[in-house]
Amino acid sequence: MAYPNAPSIAQWRRLFDSTLKIRDLKPWTWMDEADFFGIQHPVTGELNLVSIMGALGEYHAVNVYRGVQGITGFLEIEYAGEDLDPERLLEIPQLHASFEDRKDMDPYDLGIIRKLGIKVRGSKAWPQFRSYRPGYLPWYIETDEAEFLVAALEQTLRISRRFREDPAMLDLPPGEWLVCVMRSEGEDPVWEDVTMILPRPEPLQLSMQIASRTLAAAKNLPRSDAALEISLAMIPVSIGEKSARPKSGYALLLVEGESGLVTGVQVLGVETTLEEMWGSVPGHILELLLQQEFLPREIRVDTDLMAGLCETLSEELGIELKEHARLKMTESALESLNAYMR
Numbered sequence: 026m027a028y029p030n031a032p033s034i035a036q037w038r039r040l041f042d043s044t045l046k047i048r049d050l051k052p053w054t055w056m057d058e059a060d061f062f063g064i065q066h067p068v069t070g071e072l073n074l075v076s077i078m079g080a081l082g083e084y085h086a087v088n089v090y091r092g093v094q095g096i097t098g099f100l101e102i103e104y105a106g107e108d109l110d111p112e113r114l115l116e117i118p119q120l121h122a123s124f125e126d127r128k129d130m131d132p133y134d135l136g137i138i139r140k141l142g143i144k145v146r147g148s149k150a151w152p153q154f155r156s157y158r159p160g161y162l163p164w165y166i167e168t169d170e171a172e173f174l175v176a177a178l179e180q181t182l183r184i185s186r187r188f189r190e191d192p193a194m195l196d197l198p199p200g201e202w203l204v205c206v207m208r209s210e211g212e213d214p215v216w217e218d219v220t221m222i223l224p225r226p227e228p229l230q231l232s233m234q235i236a237s238r239t240l241a242a243a244k245n246l247p248r249s250d251a252a253l254e255i256s257l258a259m260i261p262v263s264i265g266e267k268s269a270r271p272k273s274g275y276a277l278l279l280v281e282g283e284s285g286l287v288t289g290v291q292v293l294g295v296e297t298t299l300e301e302m303w304g305s306v307p308g309h310i311l312e313l314l315l316q317q318e319f320l321p322r323e324i325r326v327d328t329d330l331m332a333g334l335c336e337t338l339s340e341e342l343g344i345e346l347k348e349h350a351r352l353k354m355t356e357s358a359l360e361s362l363n364a365y366m367r
Contacts, residue, residue: 028164028268032171037137040171043178044122044152045143047087052185053079059103060195062184063096063204063221064089064177067214072204072224074099075177077185085149086123089177094159095119097226112259114157115273116299120166120174121155133165156270160295160302162263164270180205180216231304233337239311240341246320252282253321254352257293257306257331258359261366264294276362277306278355279313282325285354289313290362306334320344327352 032040057080064073074096079085090099098117102109126148127135134153138145145151155163156170166174184205188194195203197220204221207214256278263271272294279289291309295302314320323345326332332348339346 028270030167030169032166032168034140036168036171036175038141039175040122040154040178041138041141041143041152043175043182044087044154046182047122047178047185048085048124048150048152050182050185051079052077052181052189053085055189055192056080056185058088060188061099061202062180062195063202064180065204065206066173067176067207072096072221073173073177074202075181075184077181084123086121087178087181089120089174091118091120093224093227096224115162115259116159117157118159119157120170120177121153121157121163122174122178123153123155124149125151125153127151158270160273160299162271162273176207183216184218229300231300231333233334234305234308235311235337236308239308239315243311243314243320243342246314246318249319249321251319251321252323252325253288254278254280254282254325254355255310255331255335256280256327256352256355256359257303257334258355260292260359261363262292264292275302276359277309277313278358278362279310279317280352280354280358282323282352282354285357287358288317303330303334306331307338310335310338323347325349325352327355 056077058076058078061074061076064075065071066073071092073092074090076088076090076099078088090096095118098119102114102117130151130153134151138151154166154171154174156166157163197203200223201220202223204219205216206219207216209215258276258278260274260276262274264274265272275293277291277293278287280287291313293302293305293309320342321344324335324339325347326335327349329348332346335346338344
C-alpha cells in the first residue's frame with residue numbers, strides 16, 4: 026500500500042541500519058524510560074525528548090516525543106503511572122521505532138524489509154516505525170519524520186553508550202536536562218551535548234465555537250429535573266480515506282444520570298487540530314440539547330477538560346455544573362457503544 030509522503034528507499038535503509046544497531050546493542054538493559062535526554066531538530070530548532078523503553082522486557086522501543094506538547098505528555102505519563110488513560114497516549118505527538126514479533130508486523134512493513142533485502146529472525150526483533158499525532162491513529166512515518174528519526178536514533182546510540190560508562194551523566198539538577206544539538210563545522214555536522222532548562226507546559230488555549238442563535242434557542246427550552254452526564258471519549262473507529270492518515274473517532278455522549286438513557290450522541294473527528302475539535306464541543310452540546318428538547322437541572326462531567334468546555338454553557342443556561350470522579354451511566358453506555366463498533 027502506497028501512502029503520501031512515504032520515505033525513500035535510501036531513508037528506509039538508514040532507518041533500518043540505525044534501528045538494528047540499537048536492537049543489537051540492547052540499551053534497555055542498562056537504561057529505563059526515565060533516563061531520557063533531548064534532541065533539538067536540526068532544521069526547525071524544536072526540542073524533542075528521547076526515551077528508551079524495554080527495561081521490563083515487555084516492549085522494546087525508542088520513543089521520540091515531539092515538541093513542548095510531546096515533552097509535557099511524556100512527563101504526564103511518568104507522573105500518572107498506571108493511572109494514565111491509555112487513550113491519552115494516542116494524543117501525545119511522538120515517533121516510535123519499536124521491535125515487534127513477526128506475527129504483529131504489518132504487510133507494508135514486511136514489504137519494506139523484503140525490498141531492502143534485510144534478514145530478521147527472532148522475537149521482539151522486527152523493526153517497525155510509527156507516527157503519532159493528536160487526533161489521529163498511529164500511522165506510517167513520513168519522509169520528514171524519517172529524516173529526523175534517523176538523527177534521533179543515531180544520537181540514541183551515542184548517548185546510551187556514554188550512559189553505560191557514566192550513568193551520572195543524566196543526573197542533573199531538577200528542571201534541567203541534556204540536549205543533543207547539531208553544530209555545523211565546515212561540511213560535516215557535529216553533535217554536542219548541552220544542558221538546558223526543561224520547557225514549561227504551554228497553557229491550553231481553546232476558541233469556543235458557540236453560535237449565538239443556537240444559544241438563544243437553547244435558552245427557550247423547557248427545564249427538567251434530570252441530571253445529564255456529558256462526556257467526550259475516543260471510540261474504536263477511524264475516519265478518513267484508506268490511504269491517508271486515519272483520524273481518531275470521538276463520541277460526544279449525553280446520558281441521563283439516573284436512568285442511563287442516551288439522549289444524544291455525536292461522532293467527532295479532527296478537521297485541523299485536536300484543540301479546534303475540543304473548541305467545537307460546546308456548539309455540538311447545544312445542538313444535542315435542542316434535539317432532546319429539554320434542559321437538565323445539572324450537568325455532570327468527569328474531566329477538567331469537559332468542565333472547562335461546559336463552563337460557559339452552564340453559566341449561560343443556568344445549569345449547575347459538577348465534576349465527578351466517574352460517570353457510571355456513561356461508562357455503561359460507552360461499553361455498549363464500543364462493543365457495537367468493534
